[in-house]
Amino acid sequence: MKVARHPHTQQPVTIPDYRKEFGAPYEKGIKNERPAATCPACKQELFIKGETNPNATMAFCHFPAKGGEQKPFCPIKVGGSHKYKVLCPVDEDPKRTKQLRDNFFTNWKIHWVKFMHHVGYVDINDFIQALKVADKEHVWRYRQLQEHEVIIVLMLISDFKPVIGKTKVWRKNWIRFWFESQVKTFQEFWNLSDEKKTIIRAEYNVPTGLKRISPDHLCKYKDINVSEDYLLNRQPGDDVVHPVVANAMKRNFKV
Known part of the structure; x- marks a missing residue:
């Protein structure tokens, strides 16, 4: 990782800034007792790989597990191999x-604007395809799922790869969304208390030619608070969308 959580402020910190504040690992041959930066997702302590080798590329890394030790799950550590799966609920309330679903599509414009705000550059077709997956996987059946949390599901089941136009770079880095806590499924997330419901927007600077993200590519992240404020405290313009967007949604969902 090129960025981690600051040991005191919990804000993003790069390796150069961490070393500037806390020093090198050794000073005049004596080990420097530095507070450890932590992983943005699992909050485990990290070390800086390659820090004592002038020819190596430095990166924040998780400590390896010691003999028999069971390390907590971390979505960033496992890289692109982890996908959040939607498990079809067995206790569905058809009316709910x-x-x-009706409520979400009634308010789809404001959800789209918020979705776009979180992702950054995003095409309406990304939103549409994620909604089609939500329909196919019966996301709406989850009893704990609230309307404002639907876009969270859409972001977590999507992969936002770099988008390079002929004359402009629209999305430079690969974007993925992760649960901040050590949960592997949506069910586990919805069982959390509201104050613990946080997700992470992670950016990966993936070298050209590679088709998979790895922890070493993580270059930026930010925490996203999962709240319904954007539905409760609407502002003028929150539901204004481009006619092209409106037409695409109408073609696909008759809204």
Whole structure:
């Protein structure tokens, strides 16, 4: 990782800034007792790989597990191999399922604007494809799922790869969204208390030619608070969308 959580402020810190504040690992041959930066997702302590080798590329890394030790799950550590799966609920309330989906599509414009705000550059087709997956996987059946949390599901099941136009770079880095806590499924996330419901927007600077993200590519992140404020405290313009966007949604969902 090129960035981690600051040991005191919990804000993003790069390796140069960390070393500037806390010094090198050794000073005049004596080990420097520095507070450890932590992983943005799992909060485990990290070390800086390659710090004592002038020819190596430095990176924040998780400590390896010691004999028999079971390390907590971390979505960043496992890189692109982890996908959040939607497990079809068995205790569906059909009336609630329909109401949730109807409410979401009634307010789809404000959800799209918020989705776009979180992702950055994003095409309406990304939103549409994620919604089609949500329909196919019966996301609406989850009893704990609230309307404002639907876009969280859409972001977590999507991969936002770099988008390079003929004359402009629209999305330079690969974007993925992760649960901040050590949970592997949506069900585990919805069982958390509201104050613990945080997700991470992670950016990966993936070298040209590679088709998979790795922890070493993580270059930027930010925490996203999962709240319904954007639905409760609407502002003028929050539901204004481009006609092209409106037409695409109408073609696909008759809204």
